[in-house]
Amino acid sequence: MRLKEIPVSVWIGVTGIAIVVICALFAPWIAPYGETEVVGDVWGPASAEFLFGLDNLGRDILSRLIFGARTTIFVALSATLLSFSLGIVMSFIAATNRGWIDLGLSRINDLMMSIPSLIFALVVLATLPQNLPTLILVMAVLDSTRVFRLGRAVALDVAVMDFVEAARLRGEGTIWIIFKEILPNTLSPLLAEFGLRFAFAILFLSTLSFLGLGIQPPSADWGGMVKDNKDGIIFGISAALVPGAAIAVLTICVNMVVDWLLRRTSSLKGGRGDA
Amino acid sequence: MNLSNMFGPFIAFARRFPLATNIIRRLLLSVVLLWAVTVMIFIGVEALPGDFATTYLGQAATPEAVANIRSDLGLDQPLLTRYGDWLANAVTGDFGNSWASGKSVSDQIEKRLGNSLFLALFAALIAVPLSVSLGVIAVRYRNRVPDKVINILSLAAVSLPEFFVGYLLIMLFVVTFPTAMFPSTVYDDMDFLSRLEAIALPVTTLVLVVLAHMMRMTRAAIIQVMSSAYMETAELKGLDGLRMIIKHAAPNALAPIINVVALNLAYLIVGVVVVEVVFVYPGMGQYMVDAVTVRDLPVVQACGLIFAAIYISLNMIADILAILANPRLRHPR
Numbered sequence A: 001m002r003l004k005e006i007p008v009s010v011w012i013g014v015t016g017i018a019i020v021v022i023c024a025l026f027a028p029w030i031a032p033y034g035e036t037e038v039v040g041d042v043w044g045p046a047s048a049e050f051l052f053g054l055d056n057l058g059r060d061i062l063s064r065l066i067f068g069a070r071t072t073i074f075v076a077l078s079a080t081l082l083s084f085s086l087g088i089v090m091s092f093i094a095a096t097n098r099g100w101i102d103l104g105l106s107r108i109n110d111l112m113m114s115i116p117s118l119i120f121a122l123v124v125l126a127t128l129p130q131n132l133p134t135l136i137l138v139m140a141v142l143d144s145t146r147v148f149r150l151g152r153a154v155a156l157d158v159a160v161m162d163f164v165e166a167a168r169l170r171g172e173g174t175i176w177i178i179f180k181e182i183l184p185n186t187l188s189p190l191l192a193e194f195g196l197r198f199a200f201a202i203l204f205l206s207t208l209s210f211l212g213l214g215i216q217p218p219s220a221d222w223g224g225m226v227k228d229n230k231d232g233i234i235f236g237i238s239a240a241l242v243p244g245a246a247i248a249v250l251t252i253c254v255n256m257v258v259d260w261l262l263r264r265t266s267s268l269k270g271g272r273g274d275a
Numbered sequence B: 001m002n003l004s005n006m007f008g009p010f011i012a013f014a015r016r017f018p019l020a021t022n023i024i025r026r027l028l029l030s031v032v033l034l035w036a037v038t039v040m041i042f043i044g045v046e047a048l049p050g051d052f053a054t055t056y057l058g059q060a061a062t063p064e065a066v067a068n069i070r071s072d073l074g075l076d077q078p079l080l081t082r083y084g085d086w087l088a089n090a091v092t093g094d095f096g097n098s099w100a101s102g103k104s105v106s107d108q109i110e111k112r113l114g115n116s117l118f119l120a121l122f123a124a125l126i127a128v129p130l131s132v133s134l135g136v137i138a139v140r141y142r143n144r145v146p147d148k149v150i151n152i153l154s155l156a157a158v159s160l161p162e163f164f165v166g167y168l169l170i171m172l173f174v175v176t177f178p179t180a181m182f183p184s185t186v187y188d189d190m191d192f193l194s195r196l197e198a199i200a201l202p203v204t205t206l207v208l209v210v211l212a213h214m215m216r217m218t219r220a221a222i223i224q225v226m227s228s229a230y231m232e233t234a235e236l237k238g239l240d241g242l243r244m245i246i247k248h249a250a251p252n253a254l255a256p257i258i259n260v261v262a263l264n265l266a267y268l269i270v271g272v273v274v275v276e277v278v279f280v281y282p283g284m285g286q287y288m289v290d291a292v293t294v295r296d297l298p299v300v301q302a303c304g305l306i307f308a309a310i311y312i313s314l315n316m317i318a319d320i321l322a323i324l325a326n327p328r329l330r331h332p333r
Helices: A008-025 A061-097 A099-113 A117-125 A132-159 A162-170 A174-210 A222-235 A238-269 B003-016 B018-047 B052-060 B063-072 B079-091 B105-140 B145-159 B162-176 B192-226 B229-236 B241-279 B284-293 B297-325
Strands: none
Touching (some): A008 A238, A061 A099, A061 A222, A061 A238, A117 A132, A117 B241, A132 A174, A162 A174, A174 B162, A238 B162, B003 B018, B079 B297, B105 B145, B105 B192, B162 B192, B162 B241, B192 B241, B241 B297, B284 B297
């Protein structure tokens, strides 16, 4: 594939993601003020000194945004990675063993998917202790149901393909087949799914934080910043809209890349559909 | 008596009435699913680490005080006994008393469920026809300007968190151009019109959130149908685009579209929770979120069960409609 064939929207998306990742990695060096440092009046207006103004306690919104990128990306990424590993391992176990293991895992999966994730998360978070590992684990387990469903379908699909059969007849080992035959052929849909799950994790985490059940203060995260500043909205103070817009922009960037990946996958299959 | 004799009548019935059999099977499945959800919500949640009494008492959690609270709330009973009691009461619509306020959970839910359904119903009434027609338009002008515009806008809309949309609307229509009201409080003796006025912004938020998802999936479902052989025939015999879609594609796309709609009503359920918090609307979602923050388990379990039941019923209705829309089952051989 040549670089020229990549559409503009993907470049915009990749640039956006890169900026956020750089902010997350180098937050203490980029941010003009500290994460919890009070630098002025409550809800101070935007100025050259404070680009986005100050928040409900007089902290610099830009600095908190940069530090918040760190928390948001870290939690969303760990949850997605964990949910992916969990979902893929479970789905491969189900697909290779078939029989009652497959049946049992699939039914449990269906059961978990029969409750909307946010409702499920609320029920579970009502008893579990409030800390970061728990939050990541809950997000990962709830999300892994969708990965499981895709992984199982892909694994069952690919395992019966001619080139896998041919490799098996050549006498290749299972691991070789998975890495050299199955994985390259499933990479595009899996990568797209990963992006989709990541975008979903960002939104999900932000929603939980907004409801006061995600990341706990004083550490900054984008959903929590919206919650902190929401009372200002009615007085025309846009402090809550800035982190909200940051969430939206990041998710749009991820989705633009994913959209292109999905399109590429479907055009590989041929046929008239481009959905 | 051997097995085939035993199931003989059933098999004969299934052959004769495939439609009824499929529907009955789907109904039974939902009942089993709902029961499994009660087990998960009650036994599963209580098996998780975390204890209300210790959390509630905090620093003052002496062993005696914890034991007192546990026996007050009935937590010293075996889990299965409590589950049995809870389920038996829940079936009759009694969800016990809130741990935090001591008041009846069912009374609160009775008031709030109606409010939430009112909100969701209006959002669905606007979003479903709008998104399906937008989906059809996108397919009609596939890969041309209208499709691309709709595609970009919907991609952006899918990425917006519900609360951001909500606050953006408040900023626009309450602060900058004061036309709508905030917070969206509704009370019992409010007449229908002022009630509608109160929910205008929350409904708009919900519609915006659901619309994009629903439209994108409708578009995908119709395109799937469009790529089949009979559509090629229709195209080759010279039918124009819109008639092709309405006469040939739509009947076959009905089942997938119904599925898409049902699936997206789940976003509506989740959206209701967030939107109610944003607009301070007295519905189920806000009740549940408040209960989660104070770990008021009876309220959380009741709300969770009701949300799950609504979701399961929606999916069941969608599946049954899809079965009814399938001509192969309607006309048995």
